[in-house]
Amino acid sequence: MRRLLGIGSAAGLTLTAILGLFVTPPDRVMGTLVRLLYVHPSVAWVAYLAFGVTALACICYLWPRTRAPFWDRLAVSSAEIGVVFCALTLATGSIWGRPTWGVWWVWDARLTTTALLLALFIGYLALRRVTVDPGARARRSAVAGLVAFADVPIVHMSVVWWNTLHQPATVLRPSLASPTLSGSMAWTLLLSFLSFTLLYGWLLMHRYQNSVLEARLEDEGMEIALAERWAEAVPSGVGR
Amino acid sequence: MFRDAVLVAGKDLKVEYRSRVGAQQVLPFALVVLVIFAFTLDANHKLLQTAAAGLYWVAVLFAGVLTVQRSFALEVADGLRDGLRLSGLDPAGIFLGKAAAVAGQLAVLEIFLAGGIAVLYSASLHGVVLLVLSAVLATVGLAAAGTVYGIVAAGLGVRETLLPLLLLPVVAPVLLAASKVWAITLQSGPGAWGWMRILVIFAVVYLAAGVLAFGPLLEES
Amino acid sequence: MSYVAAGYAVAFVTLGSYTLWVLRRRRSLDRLLRTDGRPGPQR
Numbered sequence: 001m002r003r004l005l006g007i008g009s010a011a012g013l014t015l016t017a018i019l020g021l022f023v024t025p026p027d028r029v030m031g032t033l034v035r036l037l038y039v040h041p042s043v044a045w046v047a048y049l050a051f052g053v054t055a056l057a058c059i060c061y062l063w064p065r066t067r068a069p070f071w072d073r074l075a076v077s078s079a080e081i082g083v084v085f086c087a088l089t090l091a092t093g094s095i096w097g098r099p100t101w102g103v104w105w106v107w108d109a110r111l112t113t114t115a116l117l118l119a120l121f122i123g124y125l126a127l128r129r130v131t132v133d134p135g136a137r138a139r140r141s142a143v144a145g146l147v148a149f150a151d152v153p154i155v156h157m158s159v160v161w162w163n164t165l166h167q168p169a170t171v172l173r174p175s176l177a178s179p180t181l182s183g184s185m186a187w188t189l190l191l192s193f194l195s196f197t198l199l200y201g202w203l204l205m206h207r208y209q210n211s212v213l214e215a216r217l218e219d220e221g222m223e224i225a226l227a228e229r230w231a232e233a234v235p236s237g238v239g240r
Numbered sequence: 241m242f243r244d245a246v247l248v249a250g251k252d253l254k255v256e257y258r259s260r261v262g263a264q265q266v267l268p269f270a271l272v273v274l275v276i277f278a279f280t281l282d283a284n285h286k287l288l289q290t291a292a293a294g295l296y297w298v299a300v301l302f303a304g305v306l307t308v309q310r311s312f313a314l315e316v317a318d319g320l321r322d323g324l325r326l327s328g329l330d331p332a333g334i335f336l337g338k339a340a341a342v343a344g345q346l347a348v349l350e351i352f353l354a355g356g357i358a359v360l361y362s363a364s365l366h367g368v369v370l371l372v373l374s375a376v377l378a379t380v381g382l383a384a385a386g387t388v389y390g391i392v393a394a395g396l397g398v399r400e401t402l403l404p405l406l407l408l409p410v411v412a413p414v415l416l417a418a419s420k421v422w423a424i425t426l427q428s429g430p431g432a433w434g435w436m437r438i439l440v441i442f443a444v445v446y447l448a449a450g451v452l453a454f455g456p457l458l459e460e461s
Numbered sequence: 462m463s464y465v466a467a468g469y470a471v472a473f474v475t476l477g478s479y480t481l482w483v484l485r486r487r488r489s490l491d492r493l494l495r496t497d498g499r500p501g502p503q504r
Contacts, residue, residue: 095464096468
């Protein structure tokens with residue numbers, strides 16, 4: 001399964017890059033900048049997806065009947081990937097924004113909310129890094145993660161109200177029958193969404209496996225290190 | 241639950257009253273922040289007057305972080321958290337009590353700071369009803385969120401740096417809405433009530449979160 | 462065009478680096494944990 005995801009995402013991303021950079025035509029209005037459309041929205045989508053998965057995992061962990069270390073590890077794995085993609089969202093958005101709006105940053109609703117989202121989950125990761133006891137860490141970060149996520153609609157509501165400059169969604173209009181993108185562009189966009197999502201899945205599986213191993217390391221690491229030291233002390237292999 | 245809340249709030253406020261840390265340290269700090277803003281903005285009279293609402297709420301936020309830190313520093317010292325856990329007090333009550341104490345201290349601070357911006361930035365404080373109402377809501381929200389994150393960060397060696405990092409992004413909407421209301425009100429403009437809605441929602445959400453989460457969080461902090 | 466190139470570069474380099482980091486961490490974890498093949502007394 002993981003191999004499939006890996007190959008699928010690698011192939012998809014390569015194809016997306018080729019199509020996006022070379023094959024698809026420039027936009028009537030945006031010019032060549034439209035090529036960033038095949039990266040930025042997909043990366044943003046994955047960031048939101050990742051944080052959503054984290055929030056769900058936090059709920060499942062806190063719910064007594066479904067509590068299990070699996071959810072805690074899933075939460076941190078998805079959050080870490082989410083932070084990477086969220087930072088990337090802001091970066092690619094800025095790179096797109098600079099030639100378009102003339103500035104690297106504008107205080108519009110979506111950008112500001114995304115920036116706050118990034119800060120919230122960096123805080124979540126910092127909290128996890130600092131808490132040593134695994135049980136306490138799982139519970140605290142689950143609460144912190146949930147509370148942070150619950151804040152997002154409030155942040156969004158307030159910031160939307162505050163200011164709105166961001167591009168209205170060009171593809172996700174009510175009638176999908178008439179997107180303002182021509183054929184090859186729409187397909188490339190779809191491919192891009194799929195490829196980045198597959199990449200997310202693949203990364204998530206790997207990162208989750210890492211957290212399982214890290215938990216084992218926490219448990220057994222001391223014993224393993226001790227065993228090694230004893231092995232060094234008796235190099236001839238004679239048992240103690 | 242409420243009886244325990246009153247008990248805890250009373251304890252916290254009594255400690256504050258006797259030690260006077262809030263009055264002697266946090267309040268002067270907040271006032272100095274107001275002065276420093278003037279330095280950085282080059283004492284531009286017009287600019288300070290326009291920005292008065294925003295600067296006010298930033299100063300309140302800084303003071304709030306310090307107040308929450310202090311509120312939990314009290315508990316962490318001498319292993320008092322164990323005392324809290326074993327006391328048989330309802331955790332939700334403890335949460336409400338601590339949050340109320342923080343809110344109370346912040347409220348007093350805010351009154352003085354309002355005087356500060358009236359004097360230092362020549363802000364004319366009309367529309368008192370709106371100012372007070374929004375301040376009450378915002379303070380409740382800030383205190384509730386601060387107390388939730390206070391217990392999350394409590395007992396960790398890096399509490400001083402972790403708490404602001406966790407708290408500030410979360411209370412951004414409160415800052416936004418509160419300074420909007422104050423800015424509109426100080427300039428006698430329209431549309432303040434809409435922003436109040438955000439303050440209400442935030443306060444309710446974080447009071448609820450605290451009441452629900454404080455118990456489990458206290459158990460293994 | 463340079464902005465587009467920069468955007469793609471930032472995206473792919475960042476994701477590539479993160480992927481490598483995750484995989485490298487996996488390898489070091491495996492190495493740290495799979496020491497029960499080594500000679501030595503019972504753990």
